[in-house]
Amino acid sequence: MGTPVFVRWSGITCDTIVVMAMTLRLADDETEALRRRAELEHRSMQEVARQAIREYVENHSRAELLDRVLDSQLPRYAEALERLGQ
Numbered sequence: 001m002g003t004p005v006f007v008r009w010s011g012i013t014c015d016t017i018v019v020m021a022m023t024l025r026l027a028d029d030e031t032e033a034l035r036r037r038a039e040l041e042h043r044s045m046q047e048v049a050r051q052a053i054r055e056y057v058e059n060h061s062r063a064e065l066l067d068r069v070l071d072s073q074l075p076r077y078a079e080a081l082e083r084l085g086q
Contacts, residue, residue, distance in 0.1 A: 024049065 026034065038045045074081070 034045050034048060038048045041048065
C-alpha cells in the first residue's frame with residue numbers, strides 16, 4: 001500500500017500512506033479474462049491485478065538472485081561438476 005512517511009510538526013508525529021495511482025490499458029480479451037478471474041475468485045479486478053504484479057515481481061526477483069549466485073559459484077565448482085558428469 002505504499003511506503004509510510006513519518007512527518008513531525010511541533011512535537012506531533014503522524015504517518016501517511018503514500019499511494020501511487022496508475023492507468024493500466026488492457027486489450028479487450030485481457031480485460032475479459034481479468035473480469036472472469038475476478039468474478040471466479042469473488043474479488044475485484046484491481047485485487048487480482050495487484051496480486052499478479054506482486055507474484056511476477058517476486059518470482060522474477062528470485063530467478064535473478066539464483067542466476068547471480070550460480071554465475072558467481074559455478075566457476076568455483078566447475079572441475080568437480082565436470083568430474084561428476086563423467
